[in-house]
Amino acid sequence: MATLVLKVSGVAFEDRPDLHGGQEDYARRLAASISELTAAGHNIALTIGGGSLARRSIDRARRLGLEPVRASYLGADAGLMNARIAIAALRGGGIPCSAEPITAFDAAAEAMRSGLTPVLFGYWHGLTSDAVAALFASYIAADLVVKLSQIDGVYPSDHEAKSGTNRHSCLPHRELAHLALEFDSRTPGASFVLDVVAAKSLADTKIPLLIDHWRHLNTLKSAIERAHSASFEEESGTIVRSD
Template sequence: MRVVVRVGGSVIASPPDPQLIIRYARLLERLRREGHTLVVVVGGGSLARDFIDLARSMGLSEQDQDSLAIAVSRIFASLLGRALGELHSEPIPNSINQVSHSLHQEKIVTMGGLRPGMTTDTVAAMVAERIKADLLVKATDQEGVYTQDPDKHRDAEKIDTLSFEELWGFFEEEKHRAGIHQVLDPEALRILERTRTRTVVVNGFEPENVRLAIEGKKVGTLIQ
């Protein structure tokens, strides 16, 4: 199976969690040896936001702020890659075209952001489109997609299955937007809907949830 794994910075980088990075590396190694083709897109989390705040306080442009955040995400991609050792494809891609080239090495590709103004969710969706992925797994700090932001609304309910069209319906309802925005970027959703890429949003603090999603087990929220 060709799989894009989007690991949120909120999971491994807020604050940086070396043991969780190692657990992801071991999981990815097993999945690769089982024959799966893997591209992992990593976010920069709170550390990236710290650099954005620092750059803003210095009067730097939004493009400069984004560039620094991208650099942080690529550092975490490199950390994960180094934990993978010989199964990791070098160098870290800085374009979608490079991803396709890196996959020819039959190793695991890790990457961060690509250019200012583009979220790592969108990067993951674009990669999924380019490699014709069978599945995109979004490992985040929530159990899945909720009717409302579960951090703010105690009555928020997790949704087990959604269509892309139903997810757009949540975007259109102001009272639901906060929770949805935290788990999937709207531009990424446009790409995933167009390509009909099956997507599963899972709790990323348990790396085994990624395996469960790949195996088609009931976990997180399935979007298709």
């Protein structure tokens, strides 16, 4: 049994039937996975990114002359839509959850203590959904953060990520924080496997992080259960933890 913060890439919620059966299908599958995890005794908080819609909207607004702070709110708008879809799927699947996306950490923590699955969201300039997940994990002293990303783990380079070779099965927090510092541009809509605020927060709190692809819901439970084992050797995924 563990307390988990689950961050799901907004790309998973895009309505692209050619990739994964569409938004509704994925939302139902995610809800089923969360139901399986809660039935096993895990307590879960959920946050959803804005995906490529957020990045496209931010880029358009910037080109039209909107300043970065205001442009970043468009990304939050995309995340809010995804959060509401997630809540609909959870409620439709009979999973007790917050009726609305929750912005306050204390309210989300209280929801968890009441047996609900909170879906977090907020208009926090400079904080991505990655950072929200990491900071809330610190707030509740979570056992694990899980990020379901566009790639199935951490790779030494973009070329290796595209080819699926040399994936790190385990990585120290300090190394991921170094990579994030190097490759996360900290501009609205930028994308790295984990942003630098989240990476540094998790390194400071020593909360383990599991990164895997959003498609791998069928192996999510087993990966979570093995995340604290001495050796993490799954077919996909990277576990990040302290040395």
